[in-house]
């Protein structure tokens with residue numbers, strides 16, 4: 001491996017909710033090229049708890065109002081934005097202006113215009129931007145990329161992707177903060193999955209909103225959604241997402257066989273099979289691999305495989321799916 005390890009890059013997590021506390025901070029104990037150097041939180045109690053738990057120096061603890069002072073902190077090389085979706089663009093731009101490399105959680109933002117601003121801010125600051133697409137570093141999903149893009153079973157004819165949660169609460173049901181319902185949150189993995197399995201870009205989409213079983217809970221966002229993506233050569237992807245049904249599938253049917261993940265997008269327990277038999281890959285810490293790859297990209301001065309431009313393309317597709325859902329028409333990308 002080309003990377004020479006001089007010192008670990010420091011990461012500051014912004015937003016200490018479930019994903020930061022349950023996945024990212026623990027993963028940063030396993031990383032080799034980066035570590036948890038600081039935090040940004042609006043809650044004093046959380047700051048004190050994290051400070052103790054992760055042995056963080058007082059000067060590396062920021063609030064949303066002192067956030068911009070990160071510019072003067074040499075311990076922090078990378079700022080990782082783990083806030084509700086609508087806040088991503090503001091904090092990525094502020095992190096770039098503070099002269100830091102940035103990782104932004106998915107979905108990158110609510111609109112393409114916001115994505116453009118975020119990409120431009122990082123470019124102007126000469127800093128790198130990546131999206132928290134952890135599955136690009138997960139062996140079963142990487143195998144889907146290999147099998148599909150290298151046409152190991154011949155050209156793909158059809159794809160299927162489903163991702164849904166049985167239960168959600170909080171800001172994910174608030175359109176202003178989330179930008180939409182399950183499509184923004186987990187349906188995005190279907191869009192990602194069919195893009196990286198085929199290595200192709202969709203030309204057009206059609207979509208239908210599912211019937212709302214709980215109209216009060218889902219008054220602002222869709223409860224479920226099915227959509228089709230049309231790719232070149234007549235390849236179709238049939239997709240589905242939900243906030244009231246557990247779904248987890250990524251499947252491709254090709255000329256000479258099929259390959260699929262029946263648990264495709266989880267942090268662990270991913271299972272894969274092809275028409276030739278079961279996939280056998282080791283379990284990895286996806287978040288540790290993802291953050292280490294970004295740190296190594298910075299150290300080695302090479303591009304990240306999950307850049308802002310990839311997040312922007314997904315936001316463009318998500319918006320086209322919503323337009324198709326609202327108009328009932330086929331929307332070209």
Ligand code: NAD
Pocket residue numbers: 015016017018019020042082083084085105106107132133134170171177185
């Ligand atoms: P969460 O609700 O658990 O945490 C959100 C954090 O943002 C909290 O600490 C909260 O205090 C803070 N916050 C600041 N301003 C807020 C406001 N106005 N309203 C609500 N919260 C506010 O959410 P989460 O599950 O940690 O998700 C955070 C981000 O991470 C989202 O963009 C989500 O899509 C993404 N995420 C990604 C993955 C993944 O696998 N890559 C998994 C989970 C979440």
